[in-house]
Amino acid sequence: MKKALCIISGGMDSATCAYIAKAQNYEIIGLHFDYNQRTMEKERECFERICDDLGAKKIIIDGKFIAQIGGNSLTDLSMKIREDGVKKDVPNSYVPFRNGIFLSIAAAVAEINACEAIFIGVVEEDSSGYPDCTNTFIKAMERALNLGRTQKSKAQICTPLVNLNKSQIVQKALELGVKLEHTWSCYQNSEFACGVCDSCRLRLAGFAAAGISDPIKYKI
Amino acid sequence: MKKALCIISGGMDSATCAYIAKAQNYEIIGLHFDYNQRTMEKERECFERICDDLGAKKIIIDGKFIAQIGGNSLTDLSMKIREDGVKKDVPNSYVPFRNGIFLSIAAAVAEINACEAIFIGVVEEDSSGYPDCTNTFIKAMERALNLGRTQKSKAQICTPLVNLNKSQIVQKALELGVKLEHTWSCYQNSEFACGVCDSCRLRLAGFAAAGISDPIKYKI
Numbered sequence: 001m002k003k004a005l006c007i008i009s010g011g012m013d014s015a016t017c018a019y020i021a022k023a024q025n026y027e028i029i030g031l032h033f034d035y036n037q038r039t040m041e042k043e044r045e046c047f048e049r050i051c052d053d054l055g056a057k058k059i060i061i062d063g064k065f066i067a068q069i070g071g072n073s074l075t076d077l078s079m080k081i082r083e084d085g086v087k088k089d090v091p092n093s094y095v096p097f098r099n100g101i102f103l104s105i106a107a108a109v110a111e112i113n114a115c116e117a118i119f120i121g122v123v124e125e126d127s128s129g130y131p132d133c134t135n136t137f138i139k140a141m142e143r144a145l146n147l148g149r150t151q152k153s154k155a156q157i158c159t160p161l162v163n164l165n166k167s168q169i170v171q172k173a174l175e176l177g178v179k180l181e182h183t184w185s186c187y188q189n190s191e192f193a194c195g196v197c198d199s200c201r202l203r204l205a206g207f208a209a210a211g212i213s214d215p216i217k218y219k220i
Numbered sequence: 221m222k223k224a225l226c227i228i229s230g231g232m233d234s235a236t237c238a239y240i241a242k243a244q245n246y247e248i249i250g251l252h253f254d255y256n257q258r259t260m261e262k263e264r265e266c267f268e269r270i271c272d273d274l275g276a277k278k279i280i281i282d283g284k285f286i287a288q289i290g291g292n293s294l295t296d297l298s299m300k301i302r303e304d305g306v307k308k309d310v311p312n313s314y315v316p317f318r319n320g321i322f323l324s325i326a327a328a329v330a331e332i333n334a335c336e337a338i339f340i341g342v343v344e345e346d347s348s349g350y351p352d353c354t355n356t357f358i359k360a361m362e363r364a365l366n367l368g369r370t371q372k373s374k375a376q377i378c379t380p381l382v383n384l385n386k387s388q389i390v391q392k393a394l395e396l397g398v399k400l401e402h403t404w405s406c407y408q409n410s411e412f413a414c415g416v417c418d419s420c421r422l423r424l425a426g427f428a429a430a431g432i433s434d435p436i437k438y439k440i
Contacts (some may be wrong), residue, residue, distance in 0.1 A: 061288070065281045065325065071332040095329035100368045104324040105285065105288040108316035112291040129262055132368040140367050144360035148320045210222055 001027045003156070004095055005115040008032055008100055010046030011185040012178075012203055013161055016169055017121035020055060020160045028056035029113055035095075036067030037074040038189040042163070048183040061105055065136040071096055074187060075175060081187050083196040087174055099132035100141060103157065107145040111153040119158045126165040126206070128198045135162050148161050166206025175210065181215040195220040221247045224378070225335040227322055228252055230266030231405040232398075232423055233381055236383025236389055237341035239276060239396040240380045248276035249333055251326055254317075256287030257294040258409040271404040281325055291316055294407060295321045301407050303416040310349050311418060315405055319352035320361060323377065326363040331373040346385040346426070348418045355382050393430065401435040415440040422435070 004026035008017040032041055032049040044060065050060045052053055066075060073079035073092040080092055099122060106118045122133040131137065142157040161169055173180055185191035185203045193200050195218040207214045224246035226238040241247055250417065252267040254260050271278045286295060286426035293312040302311050319342065326338045342353040351357065362377040362416055393400055405423045412421050415425035415438040427434045 030308075032256050062282070063285070063286045065283070068281070069325075069332055094370070096331040097324060097365065098322040098328075099367050100365060101321075101325055104317060104320040105289075107320055108286070108289050108318075111316040112289055131370055134367070137364065137368040138359070139268065140364035144364045145317065145320060145353070147360050148357040149317050150314070150351055153316075200303070 001025070002117070003027045003029060003113060003143065004117040004119055005029045005110045005113065005117040006119040007106055007121070008047050008050055010043035010050065010183060011121070011199070012180060012183045013121035013123055013169060013174060015050045015163055015178050015183045016176065017119050019055070019173070019178050020080075021119045022054055022116070022160070023176055025172055026117065028072040029115065030053050030056040030058050031109055032056070032058070032060045032095050033063040033077065033102060034060060035063040038077070038187065039184060040219055042184045042189065046182055048117055049179070053179050059109060060199035063101070063105070066095060066098065066101065069096065071176060081197050083194070086128060086131065088203055090131065093128065093198060094130050097132055099137070101139050103145065107149060107155070110155050111149050115155060117156050119160070121161050122159050123166070124162050124167070125166045128202075135159065138162070140142065165209075166202050168213060170206045170210040184216070190219065192217040192219045194218070199203050221243070221374060223247045223249060223324055223335040224336070224339055225249045225330045225333065226339040227326055227341070228270055229269050229385050230270065230403060231341070231419070232393060232400060232403045233341035233389060234293060235403045236393040236396065237272045237381055238270065239393070239398050240289035241339045241378070242274055243396055244339060248272070248274050249317055249335065250276040250278050251329055252278070252280045253283040253322060255283040255295065258297070258407065259404060260402045262409065266402055266404045268388040269399070270359050273399050275403060283325070286315060286318065286321065289316065295341070300415050302329060303414070306348060306421055308349065308420050312349065313348065313418060314350050317352055319357070322381060323361050323365065327375070328367060330375050331369050337376050339379050339380070341381050342379050343384065343386070343389070344382050346422055348422075349351070355379065358382070386422050387428075387429030389391045390430040390432060395403070404436070410439065412437040412439045413439055414438070
């Protein structure tokens with residue numbers, strides 16, 4: 001059985017992405033990063049649940065150096081996460097080159113585990129405009145990681161969500177039976193999702209457009 | 221003053237590479253990775269000394285996940301480091317996608333510190349044939365990291381040693397006043413360099429060809 005390494009943060013997008021890999025008959029290895037982000041424990045718990053739902057092997061990487069590098073509001077508690085809506089500029093929740101770092105580490109894990117594919121749930125259209133979520137960037141990374149590894153280790157980076165909007169992702173998740181109550185997308189670490197950070201707004205707008213209610217609880 | 225982020229392992233090549241950056245009038249930030257490799261303490265000590273020699277700021281990243289991923293003889297003590305000479309095949313001292321991981325993390329550090337250049341001491345010609353040490357790979361990574369970061373964060377990856385042989389590197393090091401007694405290239409963790417691992421053999425051959433004796437001590 002061919003193997004796929006799926007980067008799973010614990011959010012709706014990465015969970016749906018991993019279910020798509022599963023539907024393509026891959027054996028799934030879930031890859032998760034702890035990086036001292038505000039919601040580290042919550043996201044790790046969601047990762048565990050999603051992997052259990054999928055029957056996937058789990059690999060957790062200590063990426064706390066990302067918080068050491070800093071410069072983003074997900075790891076730096078002194079920075080404020082914007083609540084006034086998604087805009088055109090790159091917000092301070094952008095973690096410098098996070099997906100590049102994740103994909104490079106995934107490249108090594110995929111090489112050791114003989115995975116033919118690496119799945120990552122990046123979304124280009126309906127997003128906060130992070131530069132490391134574009135199709136052009138992913139293609140450039142794919143080329144780099146196939147040039148920089150041994151001949152036998154070729155892998156495709158699969159981004160089945162890259163051109164979907166959030167409403168299409170919600171529909172895809174329902175179609176595949178993703179347990180959306182097992183996911184967490186909010187940037188804030190609180191009992192209920194805040195509903196006003198970019199990530200909540202994009203998720204909620206997706207549910208609204210799909211005409212479905214989100215099974216997780218919101219503060220507002 | 222323009223800034224360069226120099227990846228410095230503590231070996232002869234990366235030290236010389238950082239001195240080249242210094243000679244090009246960059247302000248130097250030294251970046252080092254601890255990854256539970258056999259010679260972690262030795263290499264870190266050399267990194268510290270080289271940075272002190274250069275008057276460089278130091279950043280040390282905890283990359284111990286590399287040992288967790290495993291599959292290489294530098295971090296896995298149950299694997300034997302070959303001693304019978306440099307050959308054409310990629311040896312087990314190849315750490316999967318190590319330079320890809322290092323450059324991705326460097327990309328984030330460079331973005332936060334506004335560095336215009338990232339220096340890495342890869343050598344393509346006179347090497348063990350690691351796939352992540354080629355010019356083609358580095359160019360592909362450079363493209364990826366400039367696409368995956370914010371617009372203001374363009375950086376050049378500089379590889380001044382990539383087409384040099386080890387003898388030319390020794391000559392360059394002497395010309396620039398690199399304190400070679402402050403470097404460690406051996407893969408083994410012992411008091412004196414083993415002299416027979418690929419890294420020692422390449423270094424010693426470089427000194428021999430340059431007609432100079434290596435200031436560090438060897439077992440044999």
